[in-house]
Amino acid sequence: MLVGIQLEDRQTRTSVPFEVVEEMAGYLQAVALRRCQRSFSKLFSHFAPRLRSYALKQMGNEAQAMELVQETLANVWQKAHLFDVDKGTPSTWIFTIARNIRFDMLRKQRNRKEDICSEDLWPVLCEQTASPGEISLDHQMTLQQVGVLFESLPEKQRLVIEAIYIEGKSQQEVADDLEIPLGTVKSRTRLALQRLKEMLDQDD
Amino acid sequence: MIKLHPSYAQLERYVEGSCNAGEGLIVSAHLDMCLQCRSKVTEMENSLADKMLANQVPLDPAYAEMCRKIVELPAEIGGTPALHQTLELDGRQFTLPRALRRYASQINGWSHMVGKLWQARVDLGIDGRADFIYMEKGGSVPEHTHRGSELTLVLDGEFSDGLRDYDTGDFILCDGRHTHMPHTDADEGCLVFSIVDQPLHFTSGLARLLNPFSHLFFK
Numbered sequence: 001m002l003v004g005i006q007l008e009d010r011q012t013r014t015s016v017p018f019e020v021v022e023e024m025a026g027y028l029q030a031v032a033l034r035r036c037q038r039s040f041s042k043l044f045s046h047f048a049p050r051l052r053s054y055a056l057k058q059m060g061n062e063a064q065a066m067e068l069v070q071e072t073l074a075n076v077w078q079k080a081h082l083f084d085v086d087k088g089t090p091s092t093w094i095f096t097i098a099r100n101i102r103f104d105m106l107r108k109q110r111n112r113k114e115d116i117c118s119e120d121l122w123p124v125l126c127e128q129t130a131s132p133g134e135i136s137l138d139h140q141m142t143l144q145q146v147g148v149l150f151e152s153l154p155e156k157q158r159l160v161i162e163a164i165y166i167e168g169k170s171q172q173e174v175a176d177d178l179e180i181p182l183g184t185v186k187s188r189t190r191l192a193l194q195r196l197k198e199m200l201d202q203d204d
Numbered sequence: 205m206i207k208l209h210p211s212y213a214q215l216e217r218y219v220e221g222s223c224n225a226g227e228g229l230i231v232s233a234h235l236d237m238c239l240q241c242r243s244k245v246t247e248m249e250n251s252l253a254d255k256m257l258a259n260q261v262p263l264d265p266a267y268a269e270m271c272r273k274i275v276e277l278p279a280e281i282g283g284t285p286a287l288h289q290t291l292e293l294d295g296r297q298f299t300l301p302r303a304l305r306r307y308a309s310q311i312n313g314w315s316h317m318v319g320k321l322w323q324a325r326v327d328l329g330i331d332g333r334a335d336f337i338y339m340e341k342g343g344s345v346p347e348h349t350h351r352g353s354e355l356t357l358v359l360d361g362e363f364s365d366g367l368r369d370y371d372t373g374d375f376i377l378c379d380g381r382h383t384h385m386p387h388t389d390a391d392e393g394c395l396v397f398s399i400v401d402q403p404l405h406f407t408s409g410l411a412r413l414l415n416p417f418s419h420l421f422f423k
Contacts, residue, residue, distance in 0.1 A: 015254055037275045044271045049260035056261060070270050078280040088250065095253035099221040107225070115310075115329045116225040120303055121218070121232045 016091055020046075024090035025083075032080035033148060040077055047094055048073060054095075058102050068105060072098040079125055096124045149199045157192035160185055206238050206373035215241065219248045226330045226399045229303055230355045230375070233397065236301035237357075237373040291395075293322060293338055298360050298395055311336065321345060332401035339363060339394045344387030352402030353379040361394035363387060 024046060027039035051072055055065035075097050083093050100118035107117075119126055150158065163174045171189065175182040210218070210231050217223035218231045235242045289305040291298040293314055300308055311324040320343030324336045332352070336359075339345075347366075356376040363370055365384035370376060378384065388394040 035279060040275055041271060044274075047257070048267055048271070049263055050257040052263065052267075053259040053261040054256045066266070066270075069267075070274070073270070074274050074277055077274045078277055081279070081281065088246065089253070091257050092250050092253040095257055096249060103221045115327065116229055118221075120306060121223075121225070121228040122221075123302065 016089065021089045021091070025085050028076075028080050028083045028090055028093075029085075031077065032083065034151065043076060043090075044073060047076075047091075050091075051094070051098055054098060055102075059105070064105065068098060068102055071101045071105075075101070075125065082125055093124070096122060100124055149196055152199070153192055153195060157188050157195070160188040161192045164189060205371060206240070206375075207371065208374040208376055209238065209241050210234060210375050211377075215245060215248060219245060219252055224330070226328060226332060226334065226401075227355060229328070229334075230357050230397065230399055232303040233301040233357050233359075234373065234375045236303055238375075291336065293324075293395075300359065301357075304359075304397060307334075308336075314338070328399075330399075332399060334397070334399045337396050337398055339386070339388045339396075341389060341391055341393050342387075343393065344385060347383060347385040348404040349383040350379050350400065350402065350404060352400060353377060354398060354400040354404075356396050356398040359395045359397055361388065361390050361392050363390070363394040363396070 027043045030036040030039035051069045055068040059065045103118045163169045171185045175185045289308045291308045307326045314322045314324045320340035322338040326334045358374045365386040
């Protein structure tokens, strides 16, 4: 298996290329919405060798480094829906998860009874924090379910819903973009929402 | 308006995760209140992430197994639930920064100290001690200096200490170089959160008599 190529980069400017950021964000989204294993393995091949390098430096031994990498990527797999593309890049998100896990691992190692855990200090995996529109647990689940069901909508309806609810366009803008009458946009929206609601009800 | 912020070094330790737990907690609470520091931290996290994840160490076969095991795990929807804990004192409700909410439920009531001063200890299990301190209008802490360092975050209201004025959100570091006497004249009083790693050292008047015993207050 060919994974990880030693970079020659010697701490010069290390900014990640835009296309890579986009690509990784796409994989994260696919994991969040569809539990896509292929996308996860792409994330894994990109990040595991990097996290391993970080972990070896931080933890100093192979076993703990491996634990840190595993915990970090397990969180990525299990909590991909908490990644918010508006808040930062995939590599920042994944790095902050690793930093937090490292903090908790070292804390446990010192065997202290410190009550402070990493999520208090760095709310990386917290439900959307501090911001006014705090989303309840129920709402989160619904969003999650909707994400999965969304994929099963007819393509025409999905495009409309995507433009309105994800890209935040108005119905008129969607009509202009797709070159269809406003009335069609409205009826597709209504049908799609109706269908989603039916599917959600069935789910319960 | 917030005028006092954590130093660059303190933010750097926070971003790296190399800070001690007490410092990290109080910096985090400041970030909940301070947009300016939060955007600085976001920037620092981005460049640190790029730097820390720039190099790669090739994987051995054990990692392929790891990847297979991970995708067998179920999704964890929801994340850590957000708390809405407030702090109550004397019929007043204080909204706390996110970082401190979990601890508000752990305090064992308020104790009344000298000079219109209320104190509620929080057991963080760290070296030193952490307290919510509330000064009523006209309240003051006897003049003191510090053997170690004292980190204070103003959570609500304002106070002065003879050196300068402090406002909600201000992040204050005091050590042996500072001798001060915090007091407040604000009608609504002032609530702060403070972490000290060594007992205070009182410097004037009768309060000096407290010094031999200050470890008793401290522990």
